Amino acid sequence: MGLTRRQFIKRTAALTAASLVGIELPRGMREVAQAADVDRWEPGVCRFCGVGCRVYLGLKNGKPVAIKGITESATNKGYVCMKGMLFYRIIHHPERLKKPLYRERKDQPFREISWEEALDIAARKFAETVARYGPDATAYYGSGQALTEETYLFQKIMRGGLGTNNVEGNPRLCMASAVGGYLTSFGADEPIGSYANIEKAYCFFIIGSNMAECHPVLFRRVMNRKLSRPDEVKVINADPRVSPTSRIADLHLQFKPGTDLALLNAMAYVIVEEGLYDEEFIRKYCKFKIGKPPKDVSFEEYKEFLKQYTPEKAAEICGGNITPEKIRTAARWFARSKATMSLWTMGINQRIRGVWANNLIHNLHLLTGQLCKPGADSFSLTGQPNACGGVREGGGLCHILPAHRPVKIDKLRHQVEDLWGVPRGTIPPKPGYHTIAMFRAVNQGKIKAIWINCTSPAQSLPNCDYYRKGLRRDDVFVVVTDIFPTKTTELANLVLPTAFHFEKTGVYGCTERRSQLTVKVVDPPGEAKPEVWIVREWALRMAEHFERLGDRRRARNLRICVKPFLGKEEGYELPKAIWEEYTQKLTKGRDNDLSGATYEVLRKRPDGVQWPAPTEEIALRGGTPTKFVRGIDPLADKHPGTDPYVFYGPAHRDHKLYIWLRPYQGAAEEPDAEYPFYLSTGRVIDHWHTSSMTGRIPELLRANPYAYVEINPRDARKLGIKPNDMVEIETRRGKIVLPAKVYEGPIEGMVFVYWYDMEESRMANRVTKDAFDPGSKEPEFKICACRIRKVSGPRPLKPYVVGHRI
Amino acid sequence: MRVKLGTLIVGLTALLFACAPQKAPSPEVAKKPAVTHPELSEQEKWIACSECHRTETPEIYEEWHKSRHGLAMVKCFQCHGTFETFHEPTRETCRTCHAKAYDNCPKDRACWECHTPHLFKKHE
Ligand code: SF4
Numbered sequence: 047m048g049l050t051r052r053q054f055i056k057r058t059a060a061l062t063a064a065s066l067v068g069i070e071l072p073r074g075m076r077e078v079a080q081a082a083d084v085d086r087w088e089p090g091v092c093r094f095c096g097v098g099c100r101v102y103l104g105l106k107n108g109k110p111v112a113i114k115g116i117t118e119s120a121t122n123k124g125y126v127c128m129k130g131m132l133f134y135r136i137i138h139h140p141e142r143l144k145k146p147l148y149r150e151r152k153d154q155p156f157r158e159i160s161w162e163e164a165l166d167i168a169a170r171k172f173a174e175t176v177a178r179y180g181p182d183a184t185a186y187y188g189s190g191q192a193l194t195e196e197t198y199l200f201q202k203i204m205r206g207g208l209g210t211n212n213v214e215g216n217p218r219l220c221m222a223s224a225v226g227g228y229l230t231s232f233g234a235d236e237p238i239g240s241y242a243n244i245e246k247a248y249c250f251f252i253i254g255s256n257m258a259e260c261h262p263v264l265f266r267r268v269m270n271r272k273l274s275r276p277d278e279v280k281v282i283n284a285d286p287r288v289s290p291t292s293r294i295a296d297l298h299l300q301f302k303p304g305t306d307l308a309l310l311n312a313m314a315y316v317i318v319e320e321g322l323y324d325e326e327f328i329r330k331y332c333k334f335k336i337g338k339p340p341k342d343v344s345f346e347e348y349k350e351f352l353k354q355y356t357p358e359k360a361a362e363i364c365g366g367n368i369t370p371e372k373i374r375t376a377a378r379w380f381a382r383s384k385a386t387m388s389l390w391t392m393g394i395n396q397r398i399r400g401v402w403a404n405n406l407i408h409n410l411h412l413l414t415g416q417l418c419k420p421g422a423d424s425f426s427l428t429g430q431p432n433a434c435g436g437v438r439e440g441g442g443l444c445h446i447l448p449a450h451r452p453v454k455i456d457k458l459r460h461q462v463e464d465l466w467g468v469p470r471g472t473i474p475p476k477p478g479y480h481t482i483a484m485f486r487a488v489n490q491g492k493i494k495a496i497w498i499n500c501t502s503p504a505q506s507l508p509n510c511d512y513y514r515k516g517l518r519r520d521d522v523f524v525v526v527t528d529i530f531p532t533k534t535t536e537l538a539n540l541v542l543p544t545a546f547h548f549e550k551t552g553v554y555g556c557t558e559r560r561s562q563l564t565v566k567v568v569d570p571p572g573e574a575k576p577e578v579w580i581v582r583e584w585a586l587r588m589a590e591h592f593e594r595l596g597d598r599r600r601a602r603n604l605r606i607c608v609k610p611f612l613g614k615e616e617g618y619e620l621p622k623a624i625w626e627e628y629t630q631k632l633t634k635g636r637d638n639d640l641s642g643a644t645y646e647v648l649r650k651r652p653d654g655v656q657w658p659a660p661t662e663e664i665a666l667r668g669g670t671p672t673k674f675v676r677g678i679d680p681l682a683d684k685h686p687g688t689d690p691y692v693f694y695g696p697a698h699r700d701h702k703l704y705i706w707l708r709p710y711q712g713a714a715e716e717p718d719a720e721y722p723f724y725l726s727t728g729r730v731i732d733h734w735h736t737s738s739m740t741g742r743i744p745e746l747l748r749a750n751p752y753a754y755v756e757i758n759p760r761d762a763r764k765l766g767i768k769p770n771d772m773v774e775i776e777t778r779r780g781k782i783v784l785p786a787k788v789y790e791g792p793i794e795g796m797v798f799v800y801w802y803d804m805e806e807s808r809m810a811n812r813v814t815k816d817a818f819d820p821g822s823k824e825p826e827f828k829i830c831a832c833r834i835r836k837v838s839g840p841r842p843l844k845p846y847v848v849g850h851r852i
Numbered sequence: 853m854r855v856k857l858g859t860l861i862v863g864l865t866a867l868l869f870a871c872a873p874q875k876a877p878s879p880e881v882a883k884k885p886a887v888t889h890p891e892l893s894e895q896e897k898w899i900a901c902s903e904c905h906r907t908e909t910p911e912i913y914e915e916w917h918k919s920r921h922g923l924a925m926v927k928c929f930q931c932h933g934t935f936e937t938f939h940e941p942t943r944e945t946c947r948t949c950h951a952k953a954y955d956n957c958p959k960d961r962a963c964w965e966c967h968t969p970h971l972f973k974k975h976e
Contacts, residue, residue: 266924751898
């Protein structure tokens, strides 16, 4: 070519930039594009994150070939991210699980078996375990990615059929602290407002969230809002790591990991000291609370409490780039803006004091009255697509029954038993094991049969090596339902292949209380089946085994539980019947009333329905965009009085919002002389959770083929670490080795690892810590202590995904 | 490794240009590009496009990085595919997120005739 490579590329680049305007597509390519185009678009929701983007799946000759966003949808306005754009490729992926697989012992190879045999084995093992060790020796561990119908039916069988509350799911690992925060501050779970507030907000307070990568489309809306009024709209980003989210920030607060509680209290101090609070809002709607059991305190006592957190003192605790002036600026922007919206996720929730951190964010909104008006919201972002709808609302955690009913409240528990038609006393009053306790019980051999659905705890639990030991035990029978092999199927006795998104029907409920339906349009591959069919058939066979074992009561209860669903076709009629029972019977009259949101209504809506939606008429309008506001929220309208807001949340009988006095507390494991660095973990935009799905889409895998450890350049210099050097990270749990990314991301003294990678030597959760919040039981994934050292220069690395041929 | 990186320089746009001559294009030209992306080893293919293009085509990288697509992390591969599947975007690629524009804009023109590529500003 007569040019060096470099010159050649430079020239091509210049040519491209100069000539791209006005070029025409070559005819050949245009024909290709049209040939690949679709002949049918079918609506549904994205399979991945908690944003809940509404999409069309494009089909050509019945085969999925494209995705496009639905522009009329209030969630995403047509945008999707790369995961949403490409998930249709999973539908016909050659590596899908297509046949039930079984092995008696975990050191044996799997063999293919029939569904008949598979269901019988699962039923026999669970029934025999209950007969021998009692119902609490069985457990279900589910997912914020399962459909609401699936979670609801699983927990119904466990509770109403077997009589155990051992029902948990991975949302415990991601938003249990947000639930705790909403319940203790507002008396009601889930955000008050909607995404629609983004376009009306003038100040964004983004803390502990890299939403640019973890909630890409919502971030895009925040970004668009910022760019549309760059001077008027302020963005505050508070995070120990400078992330892609920080790129739109006017103010970046970079604090030492675990000092967030001090920072938040100091912002409250400034708001109070400078008189930036909304006196009327506080007087009318708020109370000050301290301790457990909660005690009322006065505003004066609160002011006294805040004196420990002057901006000067807090800046000292927080370190990093935090100065008293920055704290004051943040507090002033927050309080004075026409409308402030806070957004947070795992950085706040995955903390030993995650509930308190949530409370302290809510405090700022309560002090300033930045709530319930357009653009003002204290809005926790949910990680998974159906953590809210399926698990939080559907009864997917050990302490809650469907529709926000705490297990331990007799009246509510009996309501559920009556609605299901099982005798009172069937559901035990004691909550089951929460996630960490559940897997500890597996380790101890207390749980003998566990069903893991649509998630991979072998990789996603903190300190996962420890918990893999339990799952490996031969006296623990492990069933896994999934679409691909994972680190968890590696530990299973029985692997059951399930239908994927658009191969079955059901509802996802995203972050903003919005339920959206996806209807089956393609058949699952091979013998894969929808979970609702699997659970129904399993329950029926368990009834037979209980009869054989002489336990007539359980046999009868199981049959009662599945009776409304017998004979229903599994692709649509069965989930529809389950949704009807859940919404018409269980949610009716509750704060998440969805009785107006029938499948028929959901099919008519471009973007689903936000609860409360107690009538079809309300549901057809889209439901309730803002809770607690008279004239908007139909449940608020039912309460007497003339105040514009009614905070009727079921957990606060006094209908008040609580401003909490929560002291600063650091992490469970802080750096010390032996382990001098903070270790934090997180996600990247291209991969979803453990990458069992996204790792099989070549574009997504190539964009982020393996995990890195991010190191601050000053730390790297001190330790002689260069980009791509192999670095060992050692904690009290173990060691992993990853290539280094050296950049001004993490604060000095902190390293950051992506947790999606399945390759053993790079698997982040082998070294994270399983300490958890005593209130929410959510583990502190975000912080532990580690030491790091360079082990070698760059090495060639390969991505790894279980069962994936690369 | 660094040295190797330097040599693997990816002309995202090179292929594109091969496929998109300015006047009446012929399918043969599309099949046989005059300029091609330098060969990559298997190992090099595990590097994200932008890693090399940041230094090798800095103008384009900067335009993209500062654009709404760059801020919102819409990456090279979403419009152009990976090394193996490299392609010029079509109107259909853009439709993924911009369905309304796809319906409303003139059908006989490529999106980037009005929306400057990589900057994504309107009507420049
Ligand atoms: S932002 Fe979330 S819901 Fe939307 S397309 Fe991406 S992964 Fe799917």
